[in-house]
Amino acid sequence: MQKWEMSEVLRFPEHFGTVQEGSIIKVEPNWQSEVNADSIIVKGVYVLKGHMHFDFKENESNSKDGIYIEHLDIEKDEAYFEYALPFSIDVPNEEVANIKIQTFQSVVTVNERGECVCKWEVSCDLEKEEAEKKIEVIEQEQPITVAHIEQEHQITVTHEENEQLQQAQKMVKAAILESSGISNEEVDFFDQLAEAYSVVQVQLNASKK
Numbered sequence: 001m002q003k004w005e006m007s008e009v010l011r012f013p014e015h016f017g018t019v020q021e022g023s024i025i026k027v028e029p030n031w032q033s034e035v036n037a038d039s040i041i042v043k044g045v046y047v048l049k050g051h052m053h054f055d056f057k058e059n060e061s062n063s064k065d066g067i068y069i070e071h072l073d074i075e076k077d078e079a080y081f082e083y084a085l086p087f088s089i090d091v092p093n094e095e096v097a098n099i100k101i102q103t104f105q106s107v108v109t110v111n112e113r114g115e116c117v118c119k120w121e122v123s124c125d126l127e128k129e130e131a132e133k134k135i136e137v138i139e140q141e142q143p144i145t146v147a148h149i150e151q152e153h154q155i156t157v158t159h160e161e162n163e164q165l166q167q168a169q170k171m172v173k174a175a176i177l178e179s180s181g182i183s184n185e186e187v188d189f190f191d192q193l194a195e196a197y198s199v200v201q202v203q204l205n206a207s208k209k
Helices: 146-178 184-196
Strands: 002-011 024-035 039-052 073-075 078-092 096-110 116-128
Touching (some): 024 096, 024 116, 078 096, 078 116
Antiparallel strands (some): 002 116, 039 078, 073 078, 096 116
16 A cells, blocks of 8 residues: 655635635545556546635735635635546556555645645555466376276176076076976976076086986
8 A cells, every 4th residue: 555645735816815724625536547568557636625714805925836726606604616636646567456546634724824735645555466266177087996897897797697597597497307206386486596596606416316
């Protein structure tokens, strides 16, 4: 944040006389910014809004210093005026996102020569942009994991068991048909058992009676 003090001498028509105590001048900034490669130029005006009190004793001052305020609206013992004082501020362009200008502590005094002096302070706050976090997404082939190997192995084992099951079913059927004393209903029952259960290893010792 940058701060500085402004001071301006104000002159009024001679028939208003000298500025008295109780006079107030408010200062409000209005601005716009222009962005260049190396700098940001802020151009605007300080709007001076004065509620002034005069003694209305003609003052034949020969001073030509300061800003001449010619037009004032008079209501009873108070005179009101507005005046736009241009300004320009040049600041470095360092990724500034926002500029905020404020004015405060405006004071009206009368110097030893009877001149009206208005002073105020200015602050310029530069808000910088936050660095954007860029995330790069890199597509990669899905690595082969232990789970994949186990899954493939499981499929292979299941296929081998199926072949063993079919072979066992054939051997069971052959043994049952060669055995005497077993009815057709019992043969069907054994066939259903063979289809319902998975046989990993089957050993048959079939002998004829």
